Amino acid sequence: MNSLSTPQAVARHLLSVQAIRLQPDTPFTWSSGWKSPIYCDNRVTLAYPDVRTYIKNALADRIRNEFPSAQVIAGVATAGIPQGALVADALNLPYCYVRPEPKAHGMGKQIEGRLEAGQRVVVIEDLISTGGSSLKVVDALRAAGADVLGMAAIFTYGFPLAAQNFANKNVQLVCLSDYNVLLTEAQELDYISTDALASLAAWRENPADWGK
Numbered sequence: 001m002n003s004l005s006t007p008q009a010v011a012r013h014l015l016s017v018q019a020i021r022l023q024p025d026t027p028f029t030w031s032s033g034w035k036s037p038i039y040c041d042n043r044v045t046l047a048y049p050d051v052r053t054y055i056k057n058a059l060a061d062r063i064r065n066e067f068p069s070a071q072v073i074a075g076v077a078t079a080g081i082p083q084g085a086l087v088a089d090a091l092n093l094p095y096c097y098v099r100p101e102p103k104a105h106g107m108g109k110q111i112e113g114r115l116e117a118g119q120r121v122v123v124i125e126d127l128i129s130t131g132g133s134s135l136k137v138v139d140a141l142r143a144a145g146a147d148v149l150g151m152a153a154i155f156t157y158g159f160p161l162a163a164q165n166f167a168n169k170n171v172q173l174v175c176l177s178d179y180n181v182l183l184t185e186a187q188e189l190d191y192i193s194t195d196a197l198a199s200l201a202a203w204r205e206n207p208a209d210w211g212k
Contacts, residue, residue: 117145
């Protein structure tokens with residue numbers, strides 16, 4: 001994959017280990033109730049050392065380029081926890097992770113690890129859909145006094161709603177690959193047919209009503 005760009009290579013890696021599955025004829029049902037021709041579980045990449053290392057290094061490179069003043073890496077619980085730890089190790093930076101809500105027992109922590117007020121933080125997420133749960137982590141970090149520089153993720157569906165949500169929170173988002181690149185690479189690999197490509201493109205335009 002040396003001749004491919006990072007977005008192309010990441011898309012092919014995710015398809016090759018079935019971290020992303022494309023099934024327009026037998027769609028998945030998301031927790032939101034949406035019918036979807038795609039399912040993404042990037043935790044699968046952790047089982048493949050070559051893929052895991054490629055993603056780790058690609059995320060670390062993006063952070064060096066986009067957020068060179070970062071002092072802390074923060075993972076989004078749960079899927080962003082291992083990815084964040086790998087990236088923090090690659091960058092030799094302190095690490096913490098953030099729960100969706102404070103614990104209901106013990107110390108009642110929402111942020112696990114150590115974070116000092118004023119530290120410059122980059123958040124690591126594995127997947128961006130609407131961005132809602134990811135941005136709750138940004139809110140928690142800011143409430144703790146952190147200076148959130150931005151967020152880096154492996155993959156995004158590229159929904160306009162997500163772009164608007166990140167803009168509203170003034171959070172810079174960088175992703176290794178996206179839905180448009182994925183569809184192009186899937187077609188190049190004969191992973192999907194031309195008819196399937198049309199259905200997959202239609203889903204991204206109107207996911208709430210697709211398949212009804």
